Amino acid sequence: MGTELKQRILSALVLAAIVIYATWMGGFPFRVVAALITILVYYEWSTITRLGERDFTGHAFAWLIIGLVAGNILFGDDSMSIPLMGGGVITAALLTLLRRSGTWWLPGGIVYAGLSGISLVAIRGDNQAGLVATLFVFAVVWSTDIFAYFVGRAIGGPKLAPRISPGKTWSGAIGGTIAGIIAASALAGVAFSQFAIWTAAIALVLSIASQIGDLFESFIKRRFGVKDSSRLIPGHGGVMDRVDGLVFACFAAFLLTLAHAALTGHVDESVAAFLFGL
Structure with a gap:
């Protein structure tokens, strides 16, 4: 090694x-x-x-x-x-x-x-539901990221966005999304002892948002000719390099909650309640 x-x-x-x-x-x-x-x-x-x-x-x-x-x-x-x-x-x-x-x-x-x-x-x-919601987002993002890499390498095929990130493929994106949905749905099922289509659908949206976030950071770095966002993390580059997908997934969860609250009039609705349909 x-x-x-x-x-x-x-x-x-x-x-x-x-x-x-x-x-x-x-x-x-x-x-x-x-x-x-x-x-x-x-x-x-x-x-x-x-x-x-x-x-x-x-x-x-x-x-x-x-x-x-x-x-x-x-x-x-x-x-x-x-x-x-x-x-x-x-x-x-x-x-x-x-x-x-x-x-x-x-x-x-x-x-x-x-x-x-x-x-x-x-x-x-500040509660247990919030802990599960955060772990849910982590499960989506981390599973998407890991399996997109390995599935993309194993299957290959057409590039997802060759001008922005030449290494990413459609097969990896689809494999990562499926993995993200399975991991997050499994976590929600363990936490609430039931499977909900709503939660799986939210996991799908967050997985897609995560991959968009990854591509967005790649676009910025390519636009300015930068390899890593910084050297703050030994061996990994910068914080943005590690949280790009997480950031967009969190954006999506938060903004969808605000939109849902505005449409339904549930002004005090938490992100956890939205994610799990509580």
Whole structure:
């Protein structure tokens, strides 16, 4: 076993242990992880897109908003996170429109990083259902990622998005999606002693969202000629390289819950209740 592979395995085990422990504990430990992801994702996004070079003032403003969102995740009122982020995005968009140095990567970075932490906290919540919901999302994303790789290598075939990520195939995408649905449905079945078509359908949506997230990050890195989002994680690159699929799956779960709550009038509906039809 090579040194680089050993480094990758060790880093993966350490990261998995931290994330699973924080998820199990919930509360403040999980919020620390969510806040760190918010900060590190924006750091990597801004580094890849060179926001500091292109728009120093806007970049400084974005850091202020990300800091406020991360602080609110840790110590504030969850109901204020979206207004904080939304106000920052609107202001950043106006800065982009009014200034020559403005770039749409600025408001995009606030949304991508801010919603990463906000959606994670919303899914985890403070109860047992939130724990199962978070593990459900993990099961979808991790199973999709692992089986997409192995099925794609074993079967091959037409490329999924050759201009963005030449290594990905349609066979891998379909195999990963099937695996994600099976793993997540099995977890939900164990937790609630029943199988629901609704839950399987949600797993399908989250699996697709996860793969879109992976492709989206690949597009950004290719657009700016970057191999890894950073070197923060030994043997793995950056945080965005590890959470790209998870971020989009969390986005999907959170935003679908908000849309469902708005349509049904269930304003206090939790993400867990939406995912499992509770």
